[in-house]
Amino acid sequence: xxxxxxxxxxxxxxxxxECKKLYSDILGLSHxxxxxxxxxxxxTAFFPVGESEVELLESTAPxxxxxxxxxxxxxxxxxxxxxxxxxxxxxAELKAKGVRLIxxxxxxxxxxxxxxxxxPKSTFGVLVELSER
Numbered sequence: 001x002x003x004x005x006x007x008x009x010x011x012x013x014x015x016x017x018e019c020k021k022l023y024s025d026i027l028g029l030s031h032x033x034x035x036x037x038x039x040x041x042x043x044t045a046f047f048p049v050g051e052s053e054v055e056l057l058e059s060t061a062p063x064x065x066x067x068x069x070x071x072x073x074x075x076x077x078x079x080x081x082x083x084x085x086x087x088x089x090x091x092a093e094l095k096a097k098g099v100r101l102i103x104x105x106x107x108x109x110x111x112x113x114x115x116x117x118x119x120p121k122s123t124f125g126v127l128v129e130l131s132e133r
Contacts, residue, residue, distance in 0.1 A: 001090040007083035007113075007131045008046070008053040012069050012076065016045045016058045019075075023047045023054060035110045042066050044110045055081075055110070079117070081129035087114050090130050094118065106132070 013019040016034065023029045029047040036043045041064030045056040057078060059067035069078055084090045087106045095101055100119035109115035109131065118128040 001093045002085040004083045004085060006052045007081040007129075007133075008055045009077060010055045010057050010079040010081065010129070012057050012066050012073075012078040014058070014070060014075060016043060016056050019056050020045060023056070029054070036060060037108070037110050039108060040065065046110070079127040079129050081115070081131045084130050084132055087116060087130050087132040091116055099123075106130075 011019075020031060024031050024047070029049060032046040032048055032053070034043055034045045038060075041059060041061040043058045043060055045058075047054040047056075057066045059065075059070065061067065066078070091101060091104060091106070095104065100122040101116065102119050103116035106114035106116045109129075111133065114132045116130050118130070120127050
């Protein structure tokens with residue numbers, strides 16, 4: 001498996017519009033746009049930082065994964081995403097090494113990326129996302 005870079009850091013928020021003020025107005029980051037991913041019941045907003053991005057995640061449904069996260073833990077860092085060269089190979093390698101996978105097959109993510117999550121019980125409590133673009 002080849003990890004190319006930190007792709008993004010995902011931050012769960014109650015309101016992208018409210019949180020955008022911090023990242024755009026106060027920190028001076030450019031807002032690269034919003035995207036709704038219906039399959040994941042989430043709207044995302046990206047703020048590029050060098051070769052990586054900050055991704056704000058707002059739930060579009062009360063039963064969505066971000067809504068459940070916010071209910072349990074409140075706003076804050078929800079996951080870290082690593083860009084990989086080949087996501088299918090990475091998942092096969094990690095599974096062979098005994099890493100518990102949330103997604104054994106990649107799914108569609110924001111920006112047309114193929115994504116998959118590793119279970120936090122295998123990653124010392126951190127939700128890790130793999131991303132291939």
